[in-house]
Amino acid sequence: MRDVQTRMENTLEHALPPLSHAPSRLHDAMRYAVLDGGKRVRPLLVYAAAELVNGSAPCTAAAAAAVEMIHAYSLVHDDMPAMDNDVLRRGKPTVHVQFDEATALLAGDALQAQAFDVLAHAPFARAADQVATMAALARASGSLGMCGGQGIDLYSVGQTLTLPELELMHILKTGALIRASVIMGTYCGEPMSSEDRARLDHFAKCIGLAFQVIDDVLDEESDTATLGKTVGKDAANHKPTYVSLLGLKGAKDKAAELLNEACAALAPFGERAARLQALADFIVERRS
Amino acid sequence: MRDVQTRMENTLEHALPPLSHAPSRLHDAMRYAVLDGGKRVRPLLVYAAAELVNGSAPCTAAAAAAVEMIHAYSLVHDDMPAMDNDVLRRGKPTVHVQFDEATALLAGDALQAQAFDVLAHAPFARAADQVATMAALARASGSLGMCGGQGIDLYSVGQTLTLPELELMHILKTGALIRASVIMGTYCGEPMSSEDRARLDHFAKCIGLAFQVIDDVLDEESDTATLGKTVGKDAANHKPTYVSLLGLKGAKDKAAELLNEACAALAPFGERAARLQALADFIVERRS
Numbered sequence: 001m002r003d004v005q006t007r008m009e010n011t012l013e014h015a016l017p018p019l020s021h022a023p024s025r026l027h028d029a030m031r032y033a034v035l036d037g038g039k040r041v042r043p044l045l046v047y048a049a050a051e052l053v054n055g056s057a058p059c060t061a062a063a064a065a066a067v068e069m070i071h072a073y074s075l076v077h078d079d080m081p082a083m084d085n086d087v088l089r090r091g092k093p094t095v096h097v098q099f100d101e102a103t104a105l106l107a108g109d110a111l112q113a114q115a116f117d118v119l120a121h122a123p124f125a126r127a128a129d130q131v132a133t134m135a136a137l138a139r140a141s142g143s144l145g146m147c148g149g150q151g152i153d154l155y156s157v158g159q160t161l162t163l164p165e166l167e168l169m170h171i172l173k174t175g176a177l178i179r180a181s182v183i184m185g186t187y188c189g190e191p192m193s194s195e196d197r198a199r200l201d202h203f204a205k206c207i208g209l210a211f212q213v214i215d216d217v218l219d220e221e222s223d224t225a226t227l228g229k230t231v232g233k234d235a236a237n238h239k240p241t242y243v244s245l246l247g248l249k250g251a252k253d254k255a256a257e258l259l260n261e262a263c264a265a266l267a268p269f270g271e272r273a274a275r276l277q278a279l280a281d282f283i284v285e286r287r288s
Numbered sequence: 289m290r291d292v293q294t295r296m297e298n299t300l301e302h303a304l305p306p307l308s309h310a311p312s313r314l315h316d317a318m319r320y321a322v323l324d325g326g327k328r329v330r331p332l333l334v335y336a337a338a339e340l341v342n343g344s345a346p347c348t349a350a351a352a353a354a355v356e357m358i359h360a361y362s363l364v365h366d367d368m369p370a371m372d373n374d375v376l377r378r379g380k381p382t383v384h385v386q387f388d389e390a391t392a393l394l395a396g397d398a399l400q401a402q403a404f405d406v407l408a409h410a411p412f413a414r415a416a417d418q419v420a421t422m423a424a425l426a427r428a429s430g431s432l433g434m435c436g437g438q439g440i441d442l443y444s445v446g447q448t449l450t451l452p453e454l455e456l457m458h459i460l461k462t463g464a465l466i467r468a469s470v471i472m473g474t475y476c477g478e479p480m481s482s483e484d485r486a487r488l489d490h491f492a493k494c495i496g497l498a499f500q501v502i503d504d505v506l507d508e509e510s511d512t513a514t515l516g517k518t519v520g521k522d523a524a525n526h527k528p529t530y531v532s533l534l535g536l537k538g539a540k541d542k543a544a545e546l547l548n549e550a551c552a553a554l555a556p557f558g559e560r561a562a563r564l565q566a567l568a569d570f571i572v573e574r575r576s
Binding site for chain 1: 391439
C-alpha cells in the first residue's frame with residue numbers, strides 16, 4: 001500500500017500542470033489541494049482492482065490520478081463558505097483560506113477538467129475501455145452520483161432522515177466514487193466478464209457505505225488533531241449520521257456486516273483479490 | 289440556425305436529469321442554468337463543423353450539448369459572489385440568486401460532469417473519435433483553457449495588461465471552448481485530415497478572439513436591457529478590455545481583421561463551409 005501511495009504522489013505530481021505555467025496561482029492551488037495529503041483510498045482501490053486484469057501501469061496510474069483529482073476537487077468546494085465553511089483539512093488550512101474563495105472555486109473546477117484530461121490522454125490499448133473508464137467517472141461525479149449525494153446532504157440539514165434515505169445519500173455522496181474507482185481499475189487491462197465486474201461493483205458498494213459508517217463513528221469518537229479536520233460538525237449542524245440513527249454500537253455492527261458482505265462478493269476471485277480484501281479491512285479498521 | 293437552436297433546446301432538455309430525480313432542487317438549478325437561454329454559439333459551431341464530415345446526428349447533438357453545459361456551468365460559477373458577483377444573466381436572476389450559493393456551486397460542478405457523461409454515452413462509430421472529442425473538451429475547459437483564462441482575468445484586476453497578455457487571456461477564457469466546439473464537431477462523422485482540422489482550428493481561434501473583442505465593444509456601446517446582463521462592469525472593476533487598450537474604433541478594426549483571417553482559413557473548404565462562414569459573420573455583426 002505504501003508503495004502505491006508513493007507512486008501515486010509521483011503520478012499526481014506529473015499529472016498536474018506545473019507552477020511555471022500561467023496562471024501560477026491557480027496551479028499552485030490545484031497542487032496544494034491534491035498533493036501531499038490523504039490516505040489515497042480511491043487510488044489504492046483502482047490499483048487493487050487493476051491487479052485482477054493485469055492492468056497497464058500508465059492506464060492504472062491515470063485512472064487513479066483522475067479519481068483522486070475528482071475527490072480532491074470535491075473537498076475544495078465542500079469546504080468553501082457556501083457549503084461546509086471549513087477552515088481545516090488534512091491538518092492544513094483549506095484552499096479558500098490558504099488562497100482565496102475565487103481561486104478555490106476555479107481550482108476545483110480545473111481539477112475536475114484535469115481528471116478527464118488525464119484519462120483522455122492515457123495510452124489505453126482499447127479506446128472503448130478508455131470511454132468506459134471516463135463514463136464511469138463522469139456518472140459517479142455528477143448529479144446522479146457524488147454531486148447528487150452532496151445535494152441530498154445539503155437539503156437534509158435539520159431534517160430527520162430514515163435509514164434508507166441516509167443510505168441513499170451516502171451511496172451517492174461517498175459510495176459512487178469508491179465504486180467508480182474499482183470499476184475504472186477493471187478497465188485498465190485485459191477484458192473482464194460483466195459478471196465479474198458486477199461482483200466487484202457489489203463489493204465496492206458495500207465498502208463505500210462502510211467507509212461512510214466508519215467516518216461517522218470516527219467523527220463521534222476521535223478528536224480534531226487525530227482526524228486532521230474539524231470533528232463533531234455533523235452533530236452541530238443537526239445532520240443525520242449513522243451514529244445518530246443507530247447509536248455507536250449499532251453503527252459499528254453495521255460496518256462489520258457490510259465488511260462481511262463485501263468479502264463474500266470477493267470470494268470467487270480467490271487469492272487474486274487479496275489486495276482488495278486488505279483494503280476493505282483497512283477501511284473498516286482505520287483510526288482516522 | 290434557428291432550426292439548430294430549436295433542436296438544441298430539445299437535446300439539452302433530454303441530456304439533463306429530470307426534475308423527478310433526487311435531489312430535485314439541484315436538477316432544477318442545472319436546468320435553469322442551461323435551458324431557455326443564450327445564443328447557443330458553441331452548439332451552432334459544433335453543428336456547422338460536423339457538416340464538413342457528414343456528422344452523425346446523435347453524436348453531433350451530444351457534442352453540442354456537452355460544450356454548452358461546460359459554457360453554462362462556467363457562467364454559473366463566474367456569477368457567484370466569490371467571482372463576479374453578478375445578479376443578472378440572460379435577463380434572469382443568476383443561479384445563486386434564484387436558488388442559493390451552495391446550489392449554484394453544486395449545479396456548476398454537476399453540469400461539468402454531465403458534459404462528459406453525455407459524451408461518454410454517445411453512439412460514436414469509432415471510440416477513438418469519442419476519446420478525442422472528450423480530450424478536446426477537457427483540455428479546453430481546464431487550467432490550460434477556460435479556467436486558466438478566468439484565473440488570468442481574476443489576477444489581472446487593477447493591472448495593466450499589454451495587448452499580447454490580454455489576447456492570451458481571451459484565447460484561453462473564451463477562445464478555448466470556441467475552438468473545442470469546432471474541433472469536436474469534426475470528430476462526429478467521417479475521418480478528417482489533420483491539415484483540414486488545423487485549418488479549422490485556426491478559423492476557430494480567430495473567431496474566438498473576435499467574439500471577445502465584440503463582447504468588449506458591446507459592453508461599451510450597449511445597455512443592460514439589450515444585453516441581458518450588467519454592462520460596464522469591466523470598466524468599473526478596472527479590468528483591461530480591447531476597447532480600453534485599442535479604443536472603440538481600434539477594437540472594431542481588430543474584429544474585422546480577425547474575421548478576414550478566419551474567412552481565409554475556410555477558403556479551401558469552398559461551399560461546404562458556408563455555415564461556418566455565416567456563423568463567423570454573425571459573431572462579428574451581432575448586437576447582443
